[in-house]
Amino acid sequence: MGMNIQETIASPLVWHPQTAAEAWQLKQTYDIEAVYTSGGTLLRTQWESGISAMPQHLIDLSAIRGLNELRVGEAGLVVGGQTSLQSCRSNALLSRHFPMVTEAIRTIAAPSVRQLATIGGNVASSIGDSIAALLGYDAEVIWFDGTREHRALLSEWLHEASAAKRGNERLLLSVLLPFEESLGETPVSNGAEDLTSQMKRFGAYHKVGRREAFTPSVVTACINGVLTCSNVIKQIRIALGGGQTVPVRLEGLEKEISGADVDGQLLRHVYDRTIELFEPREDLFASAAYRKSTAANLIVSELWKAAKDNTKQL
Amino acid sequence: MSEEAVKSESPYVLRCFVNGKEELIDTKPAARLLTIVRDELSLTGTKRSCEIGRCGACMVLIEGKAVNSCLTMAYQCSEKQITTIEGIAVQGMDPVQQAFLEEGGFQCGYCTPGMIISVKALLDENPDPSDDEIAEALSGNICRCTGYGGIWRAVKRAAEGRRQTT
Numbered sequence: 001m002g003m004n005i006q007e008t009i010a011s012p013l014v015w016h017p018q019t020a021a022e023a024w025q026l027k028q029t030y031d032i033e034a035v036y037t038s039g040g041t042l043l044r045t046q047w048e049s050g051i052s053a054m055p056q057h058l059i060d061l062s063a064i065r066g067l068n069e070l071r072v073g074e075a076g077l078v079v080g081g082q083t084s085l086q087s088c089r090s091n092a093l094l095s096r097h098f099p100m101v102t103e104a105i106r107t108i109a110a111p112s113v114r115q116l117a118t119i120g121g122n123v124a125s126s127i128g129d130s131i132a133a134l135l136g137y138d139a140e141v142i143w144f145d146g147t148r149e150h151r152a153l154l155s156e157w158l159h160e161a162s163a164a165k166r167g168n169e170r171l172l173l174s175v176l177l178p179f180e181e182s183l184g185e186t187p188v189s190n191g192a193e194d195l196t197s198q199m200k201r202f203g204a205y206h207k208v209g210r211r212e213a214f215t216p217s218v219v220t221a222c223i224n225g226v227l228t229c230s231n232v233i234k235q236i237r238i239a240l241g242g243g244q245t246v247p248v249r250l251e252g253l254e255k256e257i258s259g260a261d262v263d264g265q266l267l268r269h270v271y272d273r274t275i276e277l278f279e280p281r282e283d284l285f286a287s288a289a290y291r292k293s294t295a296a297n298l299i300v301s302e303l304w305k306a307a308k309d310n311t312k313q314l
Numbered sequence: 315m316s317e318e319a320v321k322s323e324s325p326y327v328l329r330c331f332v333n334g335k336e337e338l339i340d341t342k343p344a345a346r347l348l349t350i351v352r353d354e355l356s357l358t359g360t361k362r363s364c365e366i367g368r369c370g371a372c373m374v375l376i377e378g379k380a381v382n383s384c385l386t387m388a389y390q391c392s393e394k395q396i397t398t399i400e401g402i403a404v405q406g407m408d409p410v411q412q413a414f415l416e417e418g419g420f421q422c423g424y425c426t427p428g429m430i431i432s433v434k435a436l437l438d439e440n441p442d443p444s445d446d447e448i449a450e451a452l453s454g455n456i457c458r459c460t461g462y463g464g465i466w467r468a469v470k471r472a473a474e475g476r477r478q479t480t
Contacts, residue, residue, distance in 0.1 A: 014322040014343040014389050044385050045366045058344060060389065086379075110454025112380045112432065113367050116390070213453040214368065 014058045020144040023059050024171055028146070030057045036171065038062065038082055039116035041109070042125055061120070067173060070094060076178035078142075081120025085130075086111055088119055098177050100205035100222055104133035107207045110214050123154070124172045126161050129217050131247040133205045135239035136222035140176040149173060155249050162246045198229045202306035206298050208242070210285065217242040218286045221298040231262045231307045238274075240295045245280040253277055262307035270303060271296045328388045332357070333401030339388075347383040347391055348372045351398055359399035359427045370455030373428035374398050380435035382454070399427035402434060409479075410434050410472045419468030421459035429455050433469050441476050443469075 015034075017023040027034055034057035037043055046052045061067070067080035070091050077093060085105050088094055095102040108114060108122065108129050122128030123141065131154070139154045154175070161170075180201070203224040209215030225236035236254050241247025253273045260266050274296035282288040322343035329338055332355060339354050348365075351357045351374065360383055361371035367382040374383045375397035402408045410433050413419070420426040429452070436443055436451040443451065448469050457465060 011342045012344050014387075016320050016322065016389075039385075040387060040390075041367060041385050044387075048366050054344065062390075106450065109367070110370070111451055112370065112373060112382050112454045113385065115376075115379045115381050116385055213449070 012055055012058045014060055016060050016063045018063055018065065020064055020149075020171055020173060021146070023061060023064060024144055024146045026057070026059050027169070027171070033057055034059055036061055036124070036169075038118040038121040038124075039084065040121075041113055041117040042121060061171075067120070073176065075140075076176050079119050079175045079177065081118060081123070081172050081174055083119050085109075085114035085117045085119060085122065089114060094177075097179060098133075098137055100133040100136055100203055100224065101130060101177070103205045104130045104207065104220070104222075119175055120172050123175060126158055126246045127241070127244055129207055129220050129241070131158070132220040132222040132239040132241045134175060134177070135247055135249050136203065136205065136224040136237050137177050137180070138237060140178070141172055142174040142176060144171040144173055151176070155251075158246050158248070199226050199234060200229075200306075200310050201226050202302075202309075204302040204305075206302075208294055208298070219243075219280070219291050219294045219298070220247065221295050221302075223299055223302045225303075225306070227262065227306060227310050229310070231310055233257055233260055233262060238299055240274075240278050240280075240299075242291060242295075243281060243283060243286070245291070248278070250274065250277050262303060267300050267304055271300045274299055322389045326388065328391060330391045330394050330396055332396045333398060333404065334395075341388050343387065343389040345388045347374065347386040347388065347396070350388060350391075351383060351396075357398045357400050361424055361427060363424070367454070368456070369425070370428040370432060370452075371425055373431040373455070375401075375431060375435060378435065378438060380432045380451075380454075397431075399430060402430060408434065409475045410437065410468075413468040413472035413475060414465075417467040417471055418464040419460065420457075420464070425455060425457045425459075429457070429465060433472060436469075437473060437476055441480065442473060 015026050017026060033055055035055040037058045038061050047054050062082050067082040069080050070083060070093060071078050077097060079088065085108055089102060089105045119130060122130045134154055140151055141154050141157045142149055142151050205222045207217050208219045209217050219242035222239040226234040228234055236258055238250040238254055239247055240250065253270065257266060257270060275292045278292050278295050280288050280291035325340055326343045327338055328341050339350055341350055341354065348360065348362060351360050352362065360374055363369045363371035365384045367385040372383040373380050376394050403411060410430050414426060414430060432452055432455050440447060
């Protein structure tokens with residue numbers, strides 16, 4: 001074992017911008033020779049494995065003020081992009097209001113990697129294992145275009161990133177998690193009908209890998225919804241990803257089953273449509289067909305469990 | 315662009331504190347901490363193995379938190395307190411090391427420095443960890459010899475020892 005080969009052939013300059021505008025300007029100046037970096041953990045594994053070469057310039061985002069904290073904003077919980085995954089993992093507010101995000105982060109690498117890795121890096125990669133859980137809560141992202149900040153649904157951000165020829169080069173600043181409607185005694189307006197205490201919120205996040213711990217994902221699946229006491233679906237979000245697949249919401253399926261009773265016929269429909277709509281990328285270890293059936297089984301079983309638990313409580 | 319957007323370029327002088335001692339190291343800003351501690355500071359207790367953050371053999375403490383030195387770049391260590399396995403025992407054998415000895419928590423010993431560092435970080439933050447918390451804390455440390463039974467007992471013994479002394 002000798003010195004790491006990348007260290008002998010490349011020595012990037014590392015820039016430490018203090019503001020998003022400075023970071024953006026550096027990226028414009030050095031273009032494809034520069035890469036934004038947060039914790040750098042994913043980049044390092046890509047360099048070591050030869051997937052990508054060390055760039056000539058690294059733009060270190062960690063010094064940008066205000067991006068390494070979680071705070072309650074007007075529209076929800078704002079998670080700064082430079083917040084480490086381990087800080088997210090141990091944050092009480094995140095755990096209380098968005099437990100599936102906490103669970104997703106718990107299954108990412110190990111605590112020692114999460115000390116360096118950031119939520120911004122995980123999201124900006126477009127394939128991070130936190131993304132399915134964030135989609136399950138209808139998360140938004142705040143990003144910078146060189147002159148001003150923009151707010152967009154994470155699902156749209158991902159769609160645009162996967163469609164872009166050069167990948168996702170927008171500067172991600174924060175992730176915004178909107179607080180969910182209370183199902184307490186006060187009815188909450190929800191279109192024609194109300195959400196009341198007669199309804200039950202349910203949700204689950206699963207990561208399936210090839211090992212029990214510290215494993216890259218084969219499939220990530222998140223389901224988040226509300227059932228009435230008679231097991232009618234009032235709200236539903238289904239998000240799937242895993243491996244090199246850019247996570248997606250199955251919005252077509254969500255629309256089809258909103259307002260429907262959870263019964264055997266509906267569960268068969270959910271299974272069939274998940275197989276049809278989810279388009280995972282395959283690799284040498286797991287085929288697309290395997291990933292589809294794994295995802296469909298996870299979603300159907302969680303929907304069945306939610307309805308069964310709901311019936312028991314009556 | 316403001317003058318605040320400083321850059322770290324080669325050659326680069328890293329100032330940090332390793333095992334309590336100030337160090338000024340001529341290196342490159344993106345050099346790995348693993349290379350620095352082994353090749354520049356001759357602290358070879360930190361082991362080189364997978365080099366992609368999977369095995370935990372290169373674990374060190376940065377500001378008291380366990381971090382993979384193979385993933386950490388020099389500029390990320392600027393002004394930080396770094397503790398390697400050599401720094402764990404400066405005041406005599408650490409109770410975590412003693413527990414690994416007494417419970418046979420090693421065989422070839424290659425993973426042991428990283429294991430000790432991870433357990434030290436865990437118990438410093440959480441003196442009474444649950445089984446799930448131990449499993450999560452050690453999920454980034456791989457041992458190919460022991461089957462983990464001895465390691466598990468060592469963690470339990472070290473935690474028990476701390477409880478008795480506090």
